[in-house]
Structure formats: C-alpha cells, structure tokens
Amino acid sequence: xxxxxxxxxxxxxxxxxxxxxxxxxxxxxxxxxxxxxxxxxxxxxxxxxxxxxxxxxxxxxxxxxxxxxxxxxxxxxxxxxxxxxxxxxxxxxxxxxxxxxxxxxxxxxxxxxxxxxxxxxxxxxxxxxxxxxxxxxxxxxxxxxxxxxxxxxxxxxxxxxxxxxxxxxxxxxxxxxxxxxxxxxxxxxxxxxxxxxxxxxxxxxxxxxxxxxxxxxxxxxxxxxxxxxxxxxxxxxxxxxxxxxxxxxxxxxxxxx
Amino acid sequence: xxxxxxxxxxxxxxxxxxxxxxxxxxxxxxxxxxxxxxxxxxxxxxxxxxxxxxxxxxxxxxxxxxxxxxxxxxxxxxxxxxxxxxxxxxxxxxxxxxxxxxxxxxxxxxxxxxxxxxxxxxxxxxxxxxxxxxxxxxxxxxxxxxxxxxxxxxxxxxxxxxxxxxxxxxxxxxxxxxxxxxxxxxxxxxxxxxxxxxxxxxxxxxxxxxxxxxxxxxxxxxxxxxxxxxxxxxxxxxxxxxxxxxxxxxxxxxxxxxx
Numbered sequence: 014x015x016x017x018x019x020x021x022x023x024x025x026x027x028x029x030x031x032x033x034x035x036x037x038x039x040x041x042x043x044x045x046x047x048x049x050x051x052x053x054x055x056x057x058x059x060x061x062x063x064x065x066x067x068x069x070x071x072x073x074x075x076x077x078x079x080x081x082x083x084x085x086x087x088x089x090x091x092x093x094x095x096x097x098x099x100x101x102x103x104x105x106x107x108x109x110x111x112x113x114x115x116x117x118x119x120x121x122x123x124x125x126x127x128x129x130x131x132x133x134x135x136x137x138x139x140x141x142x143x144x145x146x147x148x149x150x151x152x153x154x155x156x157x158x159x160x161x162x163x164x165x166x167x168x169x170x171x172x173x174x175x176x177x178x179x180x181x182x183x184x185x186x187x188x189x190x191x192x193x194x195x196x197x198x199x200x201x202x203x204x205x206x207x208x209x210x211x212x213x214x215x216x217x218x219x220x221x222x223x224x225x226x227x228x229x230x231x232x233x234x235x236x237x238x239x240x241x242x243x244x245x246x247x248x249x250x251x252x253x254x255x256x257x258x259x260x261x262x263x264x265x266x267x268x269x270x
Numbered sequence: 271x272x273x274x275x276x277x278x279x280x281x282x283x284x285x286x287x288x289x290x291x292x293x294x295x296x297x298x299x300x301x302x303x304x305x306x307x308x309x310x311x312x313x314x315x316x317x318x319x320x321x322x323x324x325x326x327x328x329x330x331x332x333x334x335x336x337x338x339x340x341x342x343x344x345x346x347x348x349x350x351x352x353x354x355x356x357x358x359x360x361x362x363x364x365x366x367x368x369x370x371x372x373x374x375x376x377x378x379x380x381x382x383x384x385x386x387x388x389x390x391x392x393x394x395x396x397x398x399x400x401x402x403x404x405x406x407x408x409x410x411x412x413x414x415x416x417x418x419x420x421x422x423x424x425x426x427x428x429x430x431x432x433x434x435x436x437x438x439x440x441x442x443x444x445x446x447x448x449x450x451x452x453x454x455x456x457x458x459x460x461x462x463x464x465x466x467x468x469x470x471x472x473x474x475x476x477x478x479x480x481x482x483x484x485x486x487x488x489x490x491x492x493x494x495x496x497x498x499x500x501x502x503x504x505x506x507x508x509x510x511x512x513x514x515x516x517x518x519x520x521x522x523x524x525x526x527x528x529x
Contacts, residue, residue, distance in 0.1 A: 055404050081406035088404075095401035109405045112309075161405075 014063030016046075016053060023049055024060075025221040031165075036191050036198040038212035040205065041219050042243065042252060047201040048092065050218070051167045054199070055087060056080045068164060085113060088158030092170045094150040096142035096157070102129070103138040106157045113161060128156040131193075132186060148179025155186060159194065166190070168200045172207050180204075184211055205244055209233070217243060219252075293489040296410065300418055300488075304411040313416035321382045321417065322424030326431070328381050329374055333365075333432035336373060337439025340364055344440075345448050357450050358459035361440035362433075366463065366472045367528070370433035372520050375479035378425050379512035383487035386417055387508040390491025391501035399492075414488050421484030426476040433472070471527045478519060483512045 016024040023046040031037045041047055052058050054065060056072045065072045067083055075083075096105050106125045110116065116124070129135040132152040142150055151171060158166055168187060172180050188211040191198045202208045209215065209229040217225040217232070217240060225232060225240050232244065242250030258264070304310065344360045390413065393399050399409045437459075444450040463469065487508045494504035 052400075057400060057403055077408075081408075084404060084406040089401070091397040091401055093397050095397035097398055098396075109407070112405065112407050 014053070014060045014065060016049065016058075016060045022221055024053075026063075027218070027222045029216055029223060029226075031197060031199055032214060033197050034191075034195055035213040036188065036200060036211055038200045038202065038208040038215045040201075040203055040208055040215060040217050040243070043203060045219055045221075047203075047218065048169050051089065051169055051199065051201055054167065055084065055089060085161060086164045088161070088163035088166045090151070090155050090158045090166065090168045090171055092173060094142070094154040096150060096154055098142050100141075101138070102134065102140050102142070102145070102153045102156075105142070105153065106160050109157065109160045124160070125156075128160055129153075131159070131190065132156045133182070146179070148175050148182065151175065151179070151183060152186065155183075155190070159190060159196075162194065163196060165197045165199065168198065168202070170202055171200065172202055172204045180207060187211055205246065219243070289489075289493070292493055293485065296414065296489055296492055297418070297485055299408070299410040300414040302410075304408065304415065306411060310411075310416065313412070314419055317416045317420035318424060321386070321420040322428065325378060325381045325424065325428055328377055329428045329432050330435050332373065332377055333370075333435035334439040336369060336432075337361060337365065337436030337441075338443045340369070340436065341440035341443040342448075345444060345450070354444075354448075354450050355454040356458055357440070357444045358437075358455035358457075359462040361444070362437050362459045362463050363468060365433040365436040365440075366468045368520070368524070370429045370436065371472050371475035371479060372516060374429040374432040375425060375476065375483055375516045376513055378421075378428060378480075379483045379487070379516065380509055382421065382424070383483050383508050383512050384505045386421070386484070386487040387491040387494070387505045388501055390414075390417075390488060391494035391496070391504050394492070394494060395496035395498075395501060414492065417488055418484050421487070422477065422480045425480035425483065426473055429472070429476040429479075467528075474527075475520065475523050478523065479516050482515050482519065486512045486515065 014024060014027055015022075016027075027050075029039070039047055039050060049058070053060055054067070054072075056065075056075075060073060063073070068086065070079075070083060072080065072083060096102075097108065100108065103125055106128055107121050110121050110124060114121075126135055126138070129138055132155050134149060134152055134156065137145065137149060137153070142153070145153060155171075171183050171187065175183060184207050187198060187200060190196065200208060200212065209232070212229055215227065215229055215232055216223050219239065225235055225237065227235075232240065235241065235244070239251040241247070242252060248254045340361050341357060344357050344364075345354055348354045348357055348360065390399075393413065399413065402409045402412055441452075441455060445452045445455050490504040490508045490511075491501075494500045
C-alpha cells in the first residue's frame with residue numbers, strides 16, 4: 014500500500030499482515046504516521062494505491078454502506094480517549110449499542126455494566142468524562158471500543174501520558190481482553206518495553222515502510238543499528254540527535270567581526 | 271514581484287473555491303437522507319434548545335432596547351412634522367422589514383454561530399468526530415444535521431420574537447413615556463403593515479440568513495484546524511463571515527423585495 018499527503022510520501026510500498034487473534038504491535042519513531050496507518054486500516058482515509066483487507070474484505074474503494082458495515086466489527090481506542098463529553102460513562106458505552114441494535118434498555122444496561130466491569134470501572138458508570146483521571150478515561154474508552162464485540166481492536170498510543178499504575182493496568186487489559194474476547198489487536202505505540210511485554214508480533218515502521226518485523230524475542234536480537242537505536246532508546250545513531258545544520262564552529266565564529 | 275502577486279491571488283482563489291466545495295459537500299452530506307427516523311428527533315429537540323432557547327435572552331433584551339431607541343429617535347423626527355401618530359407604523363415597518371431579521375441574525379451569529387463552531391471544532395480536536403466514524407456513525411448525520419435544522423428553524427422564530435418585543439418596546443417609549451395616542455399607535459400600524467410585503471418578506475430574509483449563518487458556523491467548525499489556535503481562528507471567522515454575509519445578502523434581498 015502507498016500513501017501520500019499532498020506531495021509528501023508517508024508510506025511507500027508498505028506491507029503488513031496482522032494475524033487473527035493475536036496482539037500485533039506497530040512501533041516506530043514519532044511523526045512517521047503510525048496513527049495514519051490505523052486511520053487507513055479503519056477506512057477513514059484512502060491510500061494513494063494498493064490494498065487494505067479486513068476479514069478478507071477489500072476496504073479500498075468500497076461504498077460507504079459496506080465500509081460502515083465493516084467498521085461495526087472494529088473498535089478503536091483513540092489517543093485522547095475521544096469520549097463524548099456531554100454523556101456519562103454509562104451513556105458513552107451504551108451509545109454505539111443503541112445506535113446499531115434494537116436491544117431493550119434492560120439488556121443494554123447489562124451489556125454496559127459487563128463492559129465496565131471488564132475494565133474495572135463499573136463504579137464510575139454515572140461519572141462524566143471530565144470527572145475521570147487520564148487512565149480511567151482511557152479504560153472507559155476501551156469499554157466503549159469493545160461495546161459491540163468487535164473482531165479487531167486498534168489502540169492508538171494507549172500508554173501515552175499514563176502514570177506507571179495506569180500504564181500497567183492498560184498493558185494487562187489489552188492482553189487479557191485480547192485473550193478473553195478472542196479478538197485481534199493492533200497496538201500502535203513507541204513505548205518499547207510495554208509493547209514488547211504483550212505483543213505476539215511486532216512491526217517497526219520507519220523511512221516510509223516496515224524496516225523490521227518479528228516476535229519480541231527476535232527483535233531484541235536484531236543487530237541493525239537503526240533497530241538497536243530505537244529498541245534501546247539511544248539519542249544518537251542512524252536517526253541523528255542534531256537537526257541538520259551547518260558546521261557548529263563555523264556558525265558560532267564565522268559572523269563575528 | 272508581479273508574478274508573486276498573481277501567484278498569491280491564484281492560490282488564494284483556489285483555496286476559497288476548495289473551501290466552498292468542502293462546505294457544499296458537508297451540507298449535501300448532512301442533508302442526505304440518513305434513514306435514522308425517530309432517532310433524529312431527540313437530537314433535533316436538544317439542539318433547538320441549545321441553539322434557539324438559549325439565544326432567547328439576548329434576542330428579547332436586544333429587541334426591547336432597539337424598539338425603545340427606534341421609538342425615541344422616530345418620535346423626535348416625526349413630531350417636527352406633526353406626524354408622531356405614525357410612530358407605530360415607523361417602528362413596526364423598520365423592525366419587520368429590516369432590523370428584526372438583520373439584527374437577530376447578527377446576534378445569532380455571535381451567540382449561537384460561534385458556539386456551534388467552537389463545539390464542533392473541539393469535537394474534531396478531541397477526536398470525537400473520528401470516533402463516531404469508527405463506530406460506523408456518520409458525524410454529518412449525528413452532529414451536523416441536527417444543528418443545521420435547529421438553526422434554520424430557530425432563527426426565523428427568534429427574529430419574529432425580536433420584532434414583537436421591539437414593537438412592545440416602541441410602544442412603551444412612544445405611548446407610556448412620550449404620550450403618543452395608544453389607539454393611533456396600534457391602528458396605523460395595523461393599517462400599514464402588509465402580510466405579504468412586510469411579514470412574509472421579513473420571514474424569507476430570516477430563513478435565508480438562518481441557512482447561511484448556520485452553514486458557515488458548522489462548516490468553520492467541521493473544517494477547523496484541530497488545535498486551540500485553529501478553533502479560535504475558526505470561531506472568529508464564523509462571526510466575521512456571517513456578519514458580512516448577512517449585511518451583503520440583506521442589501522440584495524431588499525433590492526429584490528422592495529427595490
């Protein structure tokens with residue numbers, strides 16, 4: 014698949030396969046378009062060329078109705094949580110169920126409470142998003158993402174801005190939900206340790222394509238300088254610490270009278 | 271220098287046309303039948319409250335004061351010709367034909383239009399619109415359409431309330447304070463105000479202003495750069511562009527209706 018934004022190439026001939034029922038991580042430096050990749054998979058934006066398949070169905074070029082039908086089988090946890098601020102936690106989770114089913118209120122209530130129990134927030138059902146901590150908001154958003162029992166859950170930077178306890182809870186939830194619900198998970202992140210602790214398979218994306226892939230163990234044994242720099246968080250290497258500039262001494266002393 | 275100016279002019283022109291195209295696509299998308307049936311009604315009622323009912327206070331207070339000022343100014347002119355009995359006619363025609371539709375639309379743009387832009391811009395910045403899309407719910411149907419119809423329904427009603435309250439304000443100043451005969455105030459007004467010429471034309475103006483202001487407000491929010499600066503710019507742009515559109519359209523509509 015190829016994707017460009019105006020004249021800027023974001024992805025050049027990128028090829029990924031996400032195994033069913035597994036946690037697949039997509040990692041890479043900031044700004045390389047990891048979130049864009051999730052939006053491409055969800056059909057929110059179209060690739061310049063190529064193919065994106067979900068459950069063996071081609072998503073590129075399909076009509077809106079078919080795309081929306083496919084999206085009912087996807088859940089997405091956004092980086093900001095994206096909770097509806099005017100609705101309570103309960104109403105947020107009930108929202109997609111009410112929109113897509115004709116279930117009676119008593120059943121909807123039970124489903125919502127079950128989803129909230131799964132993320133440990135049943136007691137916060139009547140709170141509003143503004144009353145939740147960052148970690149709780151992320152968990153509430155996760156409960157909404159699984160409200161319709163999707164086949165695929167996409168996590169966009171789920172660990173960003175979380176304290177160690179919240180991060181640990183979310184790491185555990187991603188793995189447990191994946192196994193308990195039998196879903197497929199895609200986790201986009203640059204938090205190396207957390208991702209490697211739960212992922213079954215990892216893709217590292219940089220330079221507009223996949224530069225490495227494998228199980229966490231395989232990637233830890235990689236010797237490529239670019240992979241080593243990313244995995245070990247080294248400040249300098251193939252990705253330079255300094256933004257391109259002219260010679261330091263020259264710039265410091267050249268213009269002195 | 272000259273080539274740069276021409277290039278900038280062309281680039282700005284293309285950007286304006288692209289913006290108009292996006293606005294048109296947004297409106298067409300929002301007005302397309304959604305098949306949501308009764309699920310749309312609660313959304314519309316909520317927005318009628320937010321957009322219409324919550325604008326009532328500013329409309330009533332402004333209408334009252336504008337009617338009072340109009341009556342006071344009108345009296346000082348008419349009394350010089352011994353025509354102060356026609357004060358009701360002057361106040362009502364000014365309000366029904368011009369000030370009611372125009373001032374209520376300007377107030378609506380400042381009060382409800384800016385709020386719509388900021389709300390939708392913020393929903394975009396906090397990924398709420400994207401999350402709707404990922405839930406297979408079209409944000410144009412869920413967010414834009416109820417707000418659009420609420421604006422189109424509310425503004426003509428607010429303009430009618432504005433004119434009615436303005437006439438009461440004019441009556442208070444003209445009759446209760448300045449001593450114009452109450453019977454003359456109402457009877458000359460009743461004799462001179464035409465249903466088609468004045469009330470229907472004023473209503474048509476209001477409906478057109480409502481469509482334009484709500485459309486601008488929704489598009490600016492939907493198209494906003496999803497940052498705090500982007501939302502701030504979009505909100506300002508809504509008020510400025512709506513105000514200019516109202517005043518420009520008012521001239522064209524007045525020329526067509528009364529010219």
